[in-house]
Amino acid sequence: MAMEDGQGAGWPARSHDEVRALLTAPGSAFEMETVTIRGVPTRTWKHAPPTLRALLEASRGHGERLMTIHEDERVSYAAHARAVAALAAELVSRGVRAGDRVAIAMRNLPDYPVALFAITALGAVAVPLNAWWSGEEMRYALDDSGARMLIVDAERHERLIPLYGLLRHLGDVLVTRATGTLGRPATALEALIGPPAQWGSLPERPLPPVALAPDDPAVIFYTSGTTGRPKGALGTHRNLTTNIMSSAYAAARNALRRGEAPPPSTPRVLLTVIPLFHVTACSAALMGAVASGSTSIFMRRWDAVGAMELIERERVAVTGGVPTIAWQLLDHPERARFDLSSLESIAYGGAPAAPELAKRLRAEFGVWPQNGWGMTETMATVTSLAAEDYLARPESAGLPVAVADVIITDDEGVSLPVGTAGEVRARGPMVVAGYWNRPEATAETFVEGWVRTGDVGRLDAEGFLYILDRAKDVVIRGGENIYSIEVENVLQAHPAVSECAVIGTPHRVLGEEPVAVVRLIPGAAAGETELQCWVRERLAAFKVPAAIRFTAEPLPRNANGKILKRELKGLFRERFAA
Known part of the structure; x- marks a missing residue:
């Protein structure tokens, strides 16, 4: 029988060390191997998809299962794969080659993953731009990344029209969802691959041939830029596909801790409300969804009532993103009007969460809360915290996944004892290759495989991480x-x-x-x-x-x-x- 705190009387059935040994044993799904990455021996998931291209090719097997839902647009995996192949061929015909940067600037649309996978399947580098940026901010990132092509929605296109002539590298511009004239030498994306409703009718064709390796560059995600100019974090194919296995490992760990068998990788419906230009949505959520054949629902903008309507209508199993979303669902006065019983988990990261949040989610929604910690420089997941472990340690940011290491150091990089506050450093196959064209910042932040996070934290005796603050936010x-x-x-x-x-x-x-x-x-x-x-x-x-x-x-x-x-x-x- 469940206890008041949501933990069963026999929990935990196994220690964390036992769980890790069982899950990562030779021949298991979560078997690890050591690979040298940028000169540093690194534990990796042996069975992770090697590249985004390999992930895309495997996703064809999901066939007519829905990949994305956006308003009245419902796109299957088969239709998505055909659209990706059509767009990839177009990019090649326009001169895009491996290593070229191609920027994406749009809100969450079915077109977004089509662009992302078409770019990266060619060995080119996708550059997701913050869709909330002004035209000048986007101009900076386009110039900084050296993007030769931009795939943009109509709203972002309008912001950039006065600035296109100032961009030093940009050539082709492909515009989706345009309702009027394009306003500059640009091409409507629909003229090349059609609207989403027609993607399933596109011809079946192979992707253009290209050789890819796991540690080839795949994306440049710009840091939030809360101080100074944003820096571009150069992520690899391995960085992104690592999240697929890390998320699955965390779920299996929760089950074994409860004394249950690890859950199978079954398709679920996800309500994705975090922008895809953020690693939480693109790396931690989208990659796992594609691997499992799950359906991602995109909202035009966050609205609690609209979200509850979607949860009820589409039988959403997972949502979240940042704690604010969970709080708004809990506190909304109209919540009782909706059937939210399909929800299984509300996950969030990217911002601190009050301990009370996990308890309320379990008590009022009956869902398992899920939190985690990562950053742009780690392409999302480093630690994960969910279910009973979350309820037992609601102040924690979680336990590192098996391929990740986390230490606490002083200012000189010396490791500190358990329980001592200091700078959090992380290491693993999720750590990016560095900052784009910023050798000094790269050398300062990335040291012998470790990323210096700038976060202040501590570790407890079992290895759970507690984030205390950003170093610059400490009030003395x-x-x-x-x-x-x-x-x-x-x-x-x-x-x-x-x-x-x-x-x-x-x-x-x-x-x-x-x-x-x-x-x-x-x-x-x-x-x-x-x-x-x-x-x-x-x-x-x-x-x-x-x-x-x-x-x-x-x-x-x-x-x-x-x-x-x-x-x-x-x-x-x-x-x-x-």
Whole structure:
């Protein structure tokens, strides 16, 4: 019988060491082998697809199963593969060769994975651009990457029309979903491969021949750029396909911990609400979905009611992305109107999650919460946390997957003892090759196979990672370090709080003080004094926010779901001016 915390009385049935040994034994699905990557011996998944081209070819076997749903467009795997082959042939005819960069700038559409797989199947490098960027921001990335071709939707195309003449490398532009004139020498994508409804009628054809290796470059994902110019993280085919096995391994680990057999790789329906220009959606979600023959539903924009309608109608099993999405589903006043019983898991990463979130998801939705930690520089998953292990350690970011190593170091790179806070470093086949055309930044961040994350964290005795904060976000009050995530987790647990952020403001004597910005759940009430008392009852007095400002608007976030704390400083103008 399940316990109140969602854990069975016999849990855990096996230790983590036992589970790892069973799952990675020779001949098993998760068998590992050591491969030298950029001069560093690295544990890899032996049975991961070697390249995105190999993944695409295998996906043909899913036939008429639906690959994507977008509004009234329903595209099968067979139709998708035909569209990819048609577009790949077009790219070759336009001079695209292995190593060339081809940018993608569009919202989540069925056209997006077609472009991604067509580009990478040729050995060219896909450059997903942030669809929220301004024209100037996209112009920077197009120039920085040296993209010779752009596949773009109509909205992004309109932003770029005044800037096309300034781009140094760009030649061809293919525009999808255009409703009027293209406005420059450009070609409608539909003129080359037709609209999604016609992809299934395209001729069956082989992909253009090309030789690919797992560690060939496949993508350039730009970092969020919260400070300075974004840097392009150069990801390989192995980086992306590693996530397929890492996600499956995490699911099998959860089952064995419960005393059950690992679940088979069965197709499910996923509601994907995170943009595909982010590694969480493209690498951690899409790659596994394609491998398993699952269906990805794309929304034009996030809307809680619209999401619940889709979950009910399409029998969605998995959704998530960032914690905000889970909170909005939980707190929505119309939630009871919808049948959400198909949900099995709500997964999120890319932003800290309050411990209370996992408990509420299990108690109110009956789903298994799932979290994890990674970054653009690791092409997503390094650690995973789900099910009973999540409920037992809701503050954790999870346990590294079997092919990953995580250590905590001091500023000189010396490994620190268990429980000591320091910089998080990660190693494994998911770590990217470096930054595009940034040799100095690459040398500083990537050291002998390890990526220096800039995150502050600690490991417990079993190897679970706890992210305490970004190094630059630590508030130092009178010489005492305050990790904002700790205060945010406490505030988030208050029943009236929807979301919050803690930042540091200058103080003449103490150096800094913590302050908070809070958005309340609609219809709920709480004042500054009440929330300060709430924190004081749960944390040391020096961690209590010295001031709290309230906002009715959602907190500003970047495309990765991280709160843009610099934009909140204006709410404390008098403190910064003091």
